[in-house]
Amino acid sequence: xxxxxxxxDKRVQNELxxxxxxEKLRALNVEFEGFANELxxxxxxxxxxxxxxxxELGVEAFDAVCAQPLRFVVVPGHEMPGVExxxxxxxxxxxxxELAYVH
Ligand SMILES: [Zn+2]
Numbered sequence: 001x002x003x004x005x006x007x008x009d010k011r012v013q014n015e016l017x018x019x020x021x022x023e024k025l026r027a028l029n030v031e032f033e034g035f036a037n038e039l040x041x042x043x044x045x046x047x048x049x050x051x052x053x054x055x056e057l058g059v060e061a062f063d064a065v066c067a068q069p070l071r072f073v074v075v076p077g078h079e080m081p082g083v084e085x086x087x088x089x090x091x092x093x094x095x096x097x098e099l100a101y102v103h
Contacts, residue, residue, distance in 0.1 A: 011047040011083075012047075014048075014049055015046070015098075018072075019045055019066070019072065029041070038059065039058055040059050042054070042062060042073060042093075044078055045072040046075070047080065048078065053078070055093045056093075057073065057093050061090075070097050072096055073093050073095055074093065076093070083099060084097060084099060085097045
């Protein structure tokens with residue numbers, strides 16, 4: 001069985017790129033909103049390169065996702081069964097956990 005390591009790397013890189021964008025958005029949101037419970041706008045962290053879908057979630061909820069290195073937030077419908085496991089669901093977002101690195 002062949003493992004497409006390069007595609008996997010690209011997929012994870014994309015998620016990490018959007019995580020970096022979201023970290024910046026988070027900092028801006030906290031700065032402007034003043035307190036962390038406010039809903040903030042983040043971008044979908046799914047592995048579709050072209051996806052820039054925005055979603056709202058609380059800064060605290062985002063922090064909780066970030067605290068787990070394998071977890072990402074995506075908009076509903078952008079989760080990838082088999083690659084990611086859904087660990088949380090809300091009206092506007094889905095929390096997924098990468099299965100690729102789970103051994
Ligand atoms: Zn997406």
